[in-house]
Amino acid sequence: MPIITVVTRDGTGRAVDMETGVTLMEGLRDQGFDELLAMCGGCCSCATCHVYVEPASPPTEEEDDLLSGTAHRRDNSRLSCQITLTADHDGLRVEIAPED
């Protein structure tokens, strides 16, 4: 299972083991991180699960459109519901973006 470092809005980080096959949004929720509203439940209809990832990965076109409206967008912005976790995500660093 990939070990992922999660940095919450207060700046503290914690490394956690996440399941594969679920989305990063679900992985964060399942690990007790509760800062993401993720209001649409992961169907890519809002931008309330916005995170920054290292290493950066390109968003999908639809995701890119949703991110284009957020005030806190950076080059490494992603919607965490659009990343399905695999073993390759081991070592990923995820920072929860500020609320819009």
Next chain:
Amino acid sequence: MSDTGVRPPAGERHHDVLIVGAGHGGAQAAITLRQRGHTGSIALMGEEPELPYERPPLSKDYLSGAKPFERLLIRPPAFWEARGITLLPRRRVVAVDPAAHTVTTDDGAIFGYGQLIWAAGGHARRLDCVGAHLAGVHTVRTRADVDRMRAELPAVEQVVVVGGGYVGLEAAAVLRAAGKRVVLLEQQTRLLARVAGEALSRFYEAEHRAQGVDVRLGARLDGIVGDGRRVAAVRLFDGEMIPAQMVVAGIGLVPAAGPLLAAGAEGGDGVKVDAYGHTSLPDIHAIGDCALHPSTYAQGRYIRLESVQNATDMAIIVAKGLTGTAEPYRAVPWFWSNQYDLKLQTVGLSAGHDAAVLRGDPAARSFSVVYCRAGRVVALDCVNAARDYTQGRALVEGAVRCEPTLLADANIPLKEVAALLSAG
């Protein structure tokens, strides 16, 4: 009063914050209270047996089987205990005593509260025609509703969906994808009549017809005919009989406000609250589907909104108020609906619009409708147009001038339109 006849210690049934309703609003209120450092006791009471779960997938990915129930949970099971949030499932509040600060549940138990957050939502409106009680007649509001539907589906060939609102249309889309024949009855002369403009209605009508749904507009249901126990057909007012092994009613929501209104809270179609979520009763707040609240996006009128956004954002407002940061509720309403490969996203409220500007080409299956009222943008419906949806939010929030020529030009991003128009 408890099952064992043993009275629990007095303190056990008192909670500093009692949240009635364990849906999106209730769950978010509890979560935000703890996030903001509330240290008192919090209980989350709900009618259903399940842990708090997401409702929108019920008419989409859960009905289709694409998502198992566990993935609908708003938080993992261990979360609630870890946050010190007491879950009180399978309880329905039947009475509220604002003076004593207590509620009575359907099993006769009494719970005390310091602050009461009423997040009870509502119940699916049921058909009241002849035969509405027959097995095979369904609503889509709870997990149990959809589990019953799914259990029956293998034996179903034809479904009659009553109601051309979002729930009915989403259910129709899933049922078509599952290979069922679907007849959809709508009383009005167009689909989505209550929530969208004509162009969107016609687009979805054409789409559902193209997908094989038999859409009947202006159709009036007279009764449901059974074979003794189960539904066998639906009869229209003009006498036509439509065979059906299942009937799905998507005809709206009845807000769950009775006990509060009986206790003297102001309201009617829901419980009236101010911009902070306060009801007219002391220490009682209301949020979500049942909360009749003043909305900037409805010219200050009191409205109810049935959406995850509204439940979640109102929950946050009330939780902030209870933890020392009073803020009025001003979040812009938004909503989504997924049908077939169409993703609709809507921002603002189009009700009462006096102009609608089409942006993009519906035939290309990616377009938006910008709604204006009294010369200002009030809402957008965006179909497979996420960029318009996110960038159009600023047009609604800023109530920018309605400039049809500019808004209709799909080559100009709405971000630029917003910048050009917000000056005026």
